[in-house]
Amino acid sequence: MKKNVYELKYRYHTGSVAWVLHRLSGLALILYLVLHIWVISNLNNPAGFNKVMAFLNEPLFKLLELGLWGVIIYHAINGLRVILVDFFGGSKNQKKLFWGVVVVGIVVFIAGAVPFIGNLK
Amino acid sequence: MKVTFKIQRFIPENDTKPSFKEYVVEAQPNTTILDCLNDIRWHYDETLSFRRSCGHAICGSCAMNINGKNGLACQTHVQDLKSGAITVKPLPSFPIIKDLVVDLDKFYEKFNKIKPYLINDGPVPEKERLQSPEQQKLIEESTTCILCAACTSSCPSFWADDDYLGPSALLKAYRYIFDTRDTSAEERLSVVNDKHGVFRCHTIFNCNEACPKDINITNHIAKLKTALVTTKL
Amino acid sequence: MNIKFVPGDSGMRRWFFQRITGIFLVVLLLVHFTIMHFIGTGETTYQTVASRLASPLWKTFDLAFLVFALYHGLAGLWVVVDDYVHKDGWRIFIYSLIVLGGALLLALGALTIITFSPQMLTTVKM
Numbered sequence: 001m002k003k004n005v006y007e008l009k010y011r012y013h014t015g016s017v018a019w020v021l022h023r024l025s026g027l028a029l030i031l032y033l034v035l036h037i038w039v040i041s042n043l044n045n046p047a048g049f050n051k052v053m054a055f056l057n058e059p060l061f062k063l064l065e066l067g068l069w070g071v072i073i074y075h076a077i078n079g080l081r082v083i084l085v086d087f088f089g090g091s092k093n094q095k096k097l098f099w100g101v102v103v104v105g106i107v108v109f110i111a112g113a114v115p116f117i118g119n120l121k
Numbered sequence: 122m123k124v125t126f127k128i129q130r131f132i133p134e135n136d137t138k139p140s141f142k143e144y145v146v147e148a149q150p151n152t153t154i155l156d157c158l159n160d161i162r163w164h165y166d167e168t169l170s171f172r173r174s175c176g177h178a179i180c181g182s183c184a185m186n187i188n189g190k191n192g193l194a195c196q197t198h199v200q201d202l203k204s205g206a207i208t209v210k211p212l213p214s215f216p217i218i219k220d221l222v223v224d225l226d227k228f229y230e231k232f233n234k235i236k237p238y239l240i241n242d243g244p245v246p247e248k249e250r251l252q253s254p255e256q257q258k259l260i261e262e263s264t265t266c267i268l269c270a271a272c273t274s275s276c277p278s279f280w281a282d283d284d285y286l287g288p289s290a291l292l293k294a295y296r297y298i299f300d301t302r303d304t305s306a307e308e309r310l311s312v313v314n315d316k317h318g319v320f321r322c323h324t325i326f327n328c329n330e331a332c333p334k335d336i337n338i339t340n341h342i343a344k345l346k347t348a349l350v351t352t353k354l
Numbered sequence: 355m356n357i358k359f360v361p362g363d364s365g366m367r368r369w370f371f372q373r374i375t376g377i378f379l380v381v382l383l384l385v386h387f388t389i390m391h392f393i394g395t396g397e398t399t400y401q402t403v404a405s406r407l408a409s410p411l412w413k414t415f416d417l418a419f420l421v422f423a424l425y426h427g428l429a430g431l432w433v434v435v436d437d438y439v440h441k442d443g444w445r446i447f448i449y450s451l452i453v454l455g456g457a458l459l460l461a462l463g464a465l466t467i468i469t470f471s472p473q474m475l476t477t478v479k480m
Contacts, residue, residue, distance in 0.1 A: 006213040006280045011189035015326025015339075016277070023434065030427040037420070037463045043407070044466065046400040046473055053398050076383060079376045085324050086373065087347060091340035094326055115391045281437045320365035321437070350370050 014095045018078055025075040032068060062120060066113060073109050077101045124148045124199055125206040126157060128169065131217050139217070142166075143206075150200035154209065155183050158194060158221075171221040178333055181269030185221050186210040191271035191331035212274040214283065227283055228270045231290035235312055237297065240305035250302040263296040263341055265334050272328035272338055284317040288328035288338045291319055295341040298348070310349055319345050362436065362445065368429050375426040382419045404472040413467050420463045428456045 012020075039056070042049040055061075081097045084090030090097055123145050131139035144161045155173055162169045174180040176195045183194040187209055188202050199207070215223035241250070266289060273279050273287035286294075294313050298306040313319045319342060328338040394402065406412045435448050 007277060009189065010186075010213060010275065010327070013326065013330050015324070015330070019277075019323055019325045026427070026430045027434070030431055033423055033427050034459065037459050037466075041462050041466045043400070043403065043470055046404075049400045049403075053400075056398075072383065076376075076380050080380065082324060083373050083376065085339070086343055089340065089343070091324070091326075091329070091337055091343060094324075094329075094339070112387060112391065119391060119395055119397070278437065282440065314364045314366060316362040316364055318364055320369050323433075346366075346369065349366055353366065354370060 014098045018081070018098050018101075021074060022078050022082070025071045028071055029075060032071075066116065069112055069116065070109055073105050073112075074101075077105045077108070122148065122150075124152075124157065126161065127206050127208045128158075128161075128221070129210040130169070130220050132219055133217065141208075148199050150198065152199050153195050154187055154197045154199070154207070155194040157199070157207075158209070169221075170219045179267060181267035181333075184212055184269035184271040184274075184333070186212060191275045193269060193271070193333040196333050212270055214274050214280045215270075225270055228273055228287070228289070231273075231286050232293055234286065235290055235294040235297070235309055236305065237293050239297070239300070239303055240308075241303060243304065252301055256301045259299050259301075260296050262336055263292050263299075265336060266292055266296075267334060269333060271331040271333060275327040275331040277325055277327065278321045278323060282317060282321065285321045286313065286315075286318055288322075288342065291322070291342050291345060292336065292338050295345055298345070310345070310352070313345055314349050314353065319349065322346075365433065365436065368432065372426060372429050372433075375422040375429075378418070378422045379426055382415070382422065385415070386419065404470075407467065407470045408472045413470070416467050417464060420460070420467065424456055424460055424463075428452050 010016075039052055042052050078098075078101050081090065081094070081101050084097060085094055124147075126144045126146065127141045128144065129139050130136075130142045144165055146157050146160050146165075148157055148160075153176075155176060158169065158171055159173075162171075171185070171194070172182040173195065174182040176183075178193050178196040181193070184191060185194055187194065187197050188207060191212060194209075209221065211217055211221045211223045215225060215227065218224050268289065270289065272292075273289045276285075276288055279285050279287045291313060294309050297303050298309050322339070322342050324339055324343070326339055329336075332338060389406075390398075407416065431452055432449065435445065435452070439445050439448060
């Protein structure tokens with residue numbers, strides 16, 4: 001019998017939403033890491049490095065960078081929630097912890113986005 | 122009041138794939154889904170098949186997927202669900218025998234792997250093996266499982282890999298590993314420290330949501346993980 | 355039941371070190387972001403990067419960041435493969451790609467950091 005895709009039919013809750021977002025953000029960050037390592041490797045050639053950097057200073061990339069910051073924030077803070085669940089009995093309060101992740105996440109996101117936007121020319 | 126049900130029907134011998142059939146029954150807000158299923162079977166469509174026994178949330182027979190979430194039909198009331206049609210499907214990821222009846226072999230075989238019985242090769246005591254209240258508290262929650270399969274069939278890790286032990290078997294493993302009267306903790310911990318064992322759990326929490334006995338299964342699995350890491354890393 | 359040999363361990367070490375590297379990464383990330391956007395002007399030109407990367411302290415920091423980030427990311431990818439890929443042939447193939455890719459990225463990143471020495475900081479044509 002063909003396997004149904006239960007992921008699309010089973011009801012989502014706080015815990016399963018948190019997990020899906022964590023997995024998707026993780027995969028996105030792996031992609032970013034690969035690109036980042038490649039870009040930085042251009043340091044062997046100063047002119048080339050500055051050229052790549054100028055290219056990445058285009059408004060589109062700056063917007064993506066802001067998005068990246070959001071993705072990192074979610075993955076990092078939910079990651080801390082996972083650690084609380086795994087080692088410090090956080091399962092008992094996992095839903096409250098998730099909303100804590102959202103609140104702290106928004107605060108830290110803004111705290112980082114403000115100087116980032118301020119620094120833009 | 123009138124309540125509409127959309128129930129998944131499937132007879133493997135006749136149908137190529139499942140389909141939904143609609144029924145309208147008379148129900149009160151506190152009528153259970155099991156009551157409604159019985160009403161349908163007794164008065165409208167005697168071909169509808171589902172498992173049931175005690176009718177009060179202790180035998181585990183009537184576990185099914187109601188409005189997208191696993192639970193017991195006898196414990197779910199019409200008023201617990203949002204207004205509108207109620208969708209009833211069998212537990213996900215198990216082969217369907219007929220309609221809402223699934224083959225639970227893959228669920229039960231997991232229990233054999235973790236040896237769900239007391240193992241104590243010490244001298245047989247004259248009276249009972251005693252436990253302090255604290256020792257009993259350690260396993261109390263894990264003893265209340267009714268083996269309904271709602272948790273394991275709600276777990277995305279189990280959907281991806283049905284060799285995964287799953288929340289229910291892991292909970293049962295916990296129940297014996299942390300039982301002070303049992304002497305085979307080491308052996309059982311080795312069994313759950315397997316490719317299809319405890320580290321397939323990614324703390325998705327679907328099991329906790331599905332459990333009709335409100336057992337915090339994820340917490341017990343977390344204790345198994347930390348027990349392994351502190352003894353075997 | 356699958357009784358023939360299948361590659362794959364229980365995932366215990368991976369699970370544990372994911373969490374350890376995760377905690378380190380949160381700390382390193384906060385430092386990195388603060389340096390870049392609070393203390394720094396957020397401008398990434400050769401000059402601004404070179405002034406930091408010349409020092410052994412920053413080289414060590416960046417190297418640690420690289421190692422932990424690669425471990426955490428690739429172990430995460432490994433877990434996803436472990437969950438969804440069941441055929442032995444594909445598992446071995448993809449795991450090899452991950453190990454190979456990781457080694458290449460580590461080499462590229464580490465060499466960039468370790469061998470970096472600032473060239474003449476004259477104005478560079480953009």
